[in-house]
Amino acid sequence: MTDGAEKVRLKQRADNKGWKKWGPYLAERQWGTVREDYSSNGDAWNFFTHDMARSRAYRWGEDGIGGISDNKGHICLAFAFWNHKDGILKERLFGLTNPESNHGEDVKELYYYVDSTPTHSYMKMLYKYPQQAFPYSKLLDENRRRNRTQPEYELMDTGIFDKDEYFDIEMEYAKADENDILIKLTAHNRSSKAAPLTMLPTIWFRNTWIWGYENYSVRPMLTGYSKSLIEVNHKILGKYKLYVEDADSLLFCENETNYERLYGSPNFSPYPKDGINDYVVSNGKKQTVNPNHIGTKAAAKYTRKIAAGGSFTLRLRFSNYSNHEPFADFEDVFAQRIKEADEFYDDLQKSVLDAELRRVQRQAYAGMLWSKQFYYYNVNEWLNGDPAMPKPAPERKFGRNRTWRHMYTANILSMPDKWEYPWFAAWDLAFHCVPLARLDPDFAKRQLAVVLREYYMHPNGQIPAYEWTFSDVNPPVHAWATWKVYEIDKEMNGGVGDIGFLERVFHKLLLNFTWWVNIKDEQGNNIFGGGFLGMDNIGVFDRSAQLPLGGHLEQADGTGWMAMYTLNMLRIACEISLERRAYQDMASKFFEHFLHIAGAMKSLGREEISLWDEDDQFYYDLLHIPNGPSMLLKLRSMVGLIPLFAVEVIDPDMLEKLPDFKRRVEWVLTNRPDLASLISRWYEPGKGETRLLSIIRGHRMKMILKRMFDESEFLSDFGVRSLSKYYETNPYEFRVGNEVLRVAYTPAESTGAMFGGNSNWRGPVWFPMNFLIVDSLLKFHQYYGDDFEIEYPTNSGQMVTIREAALSVAGRLIRIFVPDETTGLRPYQRQYDKFNTDPNFRNHLQFFEYFNGNDGSGLGASHQTGWTGLIAELIDYSYTLQRARVKEDVS
Template sequence: MKDTAERKRIHARADNKGWKKWGPYLAERQWGTVREDYSYWGDSWGFISHELSRSYAYRWGEDGIGGISDNKGHVCLAFAFWNHHDPIIKERLFGLTGPEGNHGEDVKELYYYLDSTPTHSYMKLLYKYPQQAFPYAKLSEENRKRNRLQPEYEILDTGVFNDNRYFDIYIEYAKADENDLLVKITAHNRYTKEAPLTILPTLWFRNTWSWGYEQFNYKPILNGIANRQIDVNHRLLGRYKFYLDGADELIFCENETNTEKMFGKPNAIPYTKDGINNYIVTGKKQYINRNQIGSKAAGHYKKIVPAGGSVEIRLRFSNQTHLTNAFEDFDEIFEQRKAEADEFYDDLQKNVTDPELRTVQRQAFAGMLWNKQFFYYNVNEWLKGDPKMPFEFKGRAYPRNLTWKHMYTANILSMPDKWEYPWFAAWDLAFHTVTLARLDPYFAKRQLAVVLREYYMHPNGQLPAYEWNFSDVNPPVHAWATWKVYEIDREMNGQGDVAFLERVFHKLLLNFTWWVNRKDAEGNNVFSGGFLGLDNIGVFDRSAELPTGGYLEQADGTGWMAMYTLNMLRIACEISLVRPAYQDMASKFFEHFLHIAAAMKSLGGDKISLWDEEDQFYYDVLHTPDKKGMLLKVRSMVGLIPLFAVEILDDDLLEKLPDFKRRVEWVLTNRPDLASLVSRWHEPGKGESHLLALLRGHRMKMLLKRMFDETEFLSDYGIRALSKFHEKHPYEFYVNGEVLRVKYTPAESESSIFGGNSNWRGPIWFPLNFLIVDSLLKFYNYYGDDYEIEYPTNSGNVMTVREAAMCVAERLINIFRRDANGNIPVYTSSKLFQEDEHFKDLYLFYEYFNGDNGDGLGASHQMGWTGLVADLIEITSVHKQKMSELSAH
């Protein structure tokens, strides 16, 4: 990698301090989260609503539009706007909570992450704000009327953006230094008439002083000087100044709960959290402190934006407290940081020559970086309640996460989506790190390390899933992500971080042991993880007690564990090159993999295999209390996951690990039953390599044949999570007089299992598609060009496994690329995004995608695992270059 200015800043220090101390660490929704729920019945969605959020001082975090904070969320800066028609200022993003949306929680705003460097030395975001009254009630009422079979009612459907009657508000940051931030707001009027716009850059302290803890009894203060600056004094962060160029006035209140409005109790202070809102909307000064002091403040800019024109405001938040002219070098610094961002990405994207794909990739990278968030949650304190609270806390009828009292998080984490999922999800985060490693390998490595720390991981070795239920079980993908991050880091920096591998390996051992001890019901190396992240893909909720009684043996659970063993084997081998004693661990995982492979082939007891010879596919096996076993013949991603268990060991590596090689050869000689499960160990593949995989020749061909069948799994936009076979042939299961049905649904869920907008019954999901591509490339590394397959099935086209992997990757990328008709599939349902000059180059990286037409679905800003499109663009671009070079020769 080129030693650019930004790359030097990244290398300067590995933690979230220095140039990373300030970043986009604010949530986009703190209301409606588990952490802020102190209701007796656990009504997380209802305890603090959007309506109440402007009046309630949060306990565990803060939210805002286009905001930043320090790395512990003590000081926050974000933006509020008012179009002079809304009943409230636009201080935070609006959306529907889980019960309010016909397909679950859903943000009803238009905003786009356009740029960011890894250290946030430069950032850019676009927020689209209507000039008419924001349709809060209309969005709520219409979605409440709709059922699961109807589409979501979105903000564009309300007509509030018709005739371009809106503002495009660009929020940009450029750092002069580690603690010196320049901010620029540019508001464009897209309408044909001038329109009023109030802009309120808002600065406040997260409330740490109201909860009755002696160590946090200190209350910091903001102090206004004329209309030009705000002095910031915080015991932990020190002194800063917030310089506001040309503000009409400064407005102050306190970041304290309006107890009168919330709980019918007199306010202890006169100027509560909603004071700025109340003053702007009513014009009454009784809500604000005219002495210009408080813990929350805003600059007040009253603008008339000309038709087709724009206005700009400039701000500076700095520890340089004696600047005589804070804006003297403003434009120069901004241009320098923007140029450095371009230089950084020109180097990072040097293999991507297609201008359209460069734009898609850069916005994907930007979204990954904007979706960092300070995540704070002390479960023990949360369960008990605080010594001092603004209401009477009556305890909890059903204490959520009761067995996770050890958990204390206060870190910058990569979020799936800072509005719809403003809490980390363990397996989501693992996928995030793969893309983040290309941007900032230090941050990626820290993300993997932090969720394995003792104050995250349960003492029994389980990883926390997500805050709604830390005890749910996510797929064990962290070892895979660890190895991928290591490889990317080595590729970019020329040297592998073995110390990182060793550090993470020990924690992964604890988690692996938890899986073996807790999720192998019969001790026969066949696993039943339960939920495993796939939500409603099955006949019934696999995390709950089965309606039939008994237990499941899961094809995906067992496939994930086989993959886990091979990931751990590969990591152990790599560490062994430096620390030979780890060869014993490599041997352990080699043998464990063989035992899982044997179990996948044929089980004990009732002798039912997870592999069905009739369908040539993997299924879950249901064991009922009467000792009977039956296959649940749902053709889903569950049956494709065994494909992920693949690893290649080459002779060169084995020669460097003599103890491991000797143990491998002993097992293969003395355990012929296990040796027969290893594909051609004594027949080296491409480059003298050896293949370890669950899928052997015939089964692999049969699985690929079904996966690449366009009437089943293969869509124009990737691999579906459920075979389209079930569209006309739903799978039905009869129990207790009820029919449970699994049907192919390409878009939103029709099932209430797991609720929300989750749907694994047909759409395209990037994380598992990425694993499919990754696994196929590993198979190619063994087989080379000699192993050919038909792609698509029944097409007559024959190609190598690598070529097929690239074809799948291209189909996924095509979701964001204009087709022959000039349309972008991700916006199939929106003409505006296809044609309008102010929309057509803006990309949303959705949670998942319609299995038939590629339309974006679910969480609209799901930057996390859909951000993997950036990696796919890199992989396919490099492949095209190599093919071009070969053809030239």
């Protein structure tokens, strides 16, 4: 079978050039980010606000609605709208800052990523724009009024969609060639009345010329001709043309700050960044656009009164060559690219038989691809300030990210959410790469490699966490993700693995592993801390801050993650050793390191103390208090489930192919029986003569699974909760002097202020952790086979194989997005009937950050397709497991 056109394009280049040079790399929020914060106190949200964004030039990026840019963000195209009621153009998505909302930052718009191919040869996004005045003040005032025990006040709650007085605006792109992009916007009036709409497809340059750097001193130029052409001239990218069909007019201004509006000082230009906004909203009364049709920002203006139930389509073409009939082949190219996109996904989804699951999976993939962003941040320049700008306050040199001056990022990265989290997060990114590997293995591999490069990773070996605090510690999941991406790529490449990729990443992971050992094993006893480790408020107190009683924590999750890390590195080293035999020494090193961590988790080298509590049959964090007793923090949370992740199955054929490694393993197990006894059934062959490496023995595994699969504790109808439901009626309490710290099961948004109160690990279901649970269970089944059964759910009397339990957990997660057979509701959007019953809403999906532990409703960031995009891989898992089970039953 020959490859389809999209697969051929993917194979042409493995970087962000060629067919990938242009894509959805424009952020959805640049204001309120650390990069744009030049305050003395690090108050990013208030230093650069949404109200300032239309008037102030950005330093490190750009933002827009449904936009694209080149791979370095020099030239940007996006859309702006005006409903003839708002006081400002809708140039960027609106949302509340962390201090403004009762549950942290939150976008207050309705938009959906509908489709995209990996090379962005075809893309589609949908934005729902109200016809009445957008309720900016109402959203702000009501959310400020609410407290943390109340739900967020959303755009749908304002009633602005109740009468269907809105436009569905579809933004589509189709590439005729690498640098020839066809652009289509279709506005549908969903109202029963005709309504006016002004549409402004906008092109502009990222401002690189005012900061005082000689290599960017040449100002780029946009030049308009009649109402049909904008010439684009950029020193680095060269010349392009934006062809415009049937526009009312072309409007030009400069992408430069309106100092007069913001600071009461003179402007450099009479046509500043918000010139088009002021001109349109004042109906041409303000002379804030350049009559000479030149500038660094331009828009084609279309004002139409769209009939009730009617629509209007505008077309543009952005190209680096001249075309006397730019729209002659327009519809043919669009039709061809849509056909190719369908062919690509038909092949990718050929094993997924259910039409509804195919819809969920394809939109999840669309979200993964639309969430790419050009991320630019030179920390040294940011701290020092720019030559042509006022010197930053001296306090900045002692503030945020001051120890990361080496860091210089200018890459296309997968974002957690391009509005709420428009910056890379290290452990999020690792999970993103798993579904991305199905779409574009080369891109997934590059994502994992880039954060380990010398201009990201700290010289001491730490991986940067996220821009708010690069020095925070995320769970070490990159080795796991590297192996998963390798396996998927190998599967899709006919069984041929990319050993070069493994070897390249392995060397950098060695540096990071050493950092963990040197820094996070505080007592040198193979028990690890790390702080909050990405799970924000899961503990009774902030585990990253000074502990309330002093002392230090030895963490079940930190140690479990490191045990998992050693096994991931062991597996990678074994794979590389099949071609490069010297790596057997590294396999031996990680085997022995795993044994030492396993021993430490049992007794910490002191028989009277262990992270495992025999009474509760569960793992807990251990708090060491200065001049006081050590105590287990007996809070049953995801922290105690993480040791499950430290599991690996070694095939005997591999051992035979690695004689040096095999010999060392046998020597250690013979001469260190104290360590050998800790390893689950190394000597006993399992299914297919495999060998199991796991911290958790059969009994402990059964006890943890008993808790995890108990519906009165961790297991919900929609996956595994992050905290036991037991604490709903029996809150956990910890006394610090006269103060009692309390943790209760909270299935939805956080009710406390820890970590800004904008995420919650005290009850909700999180996809990344659930995915690791499913992945780990499948490894256990690989060893134990069908003869080993567990009760699932706990107390049900139903005995199943571990694989069947994994399949059920995956099914519960998938259920979040699928209409219920009885009610027709998709659980994640159960809050609003309109989302489930209105034909213009019900099949457009959002992928939330986390989900209510009781009813599965979506919470947190509404477009965090990043790690919730794992739903796409779970759907594949589900079908693969079912096929395997049927095949075994038949045989």
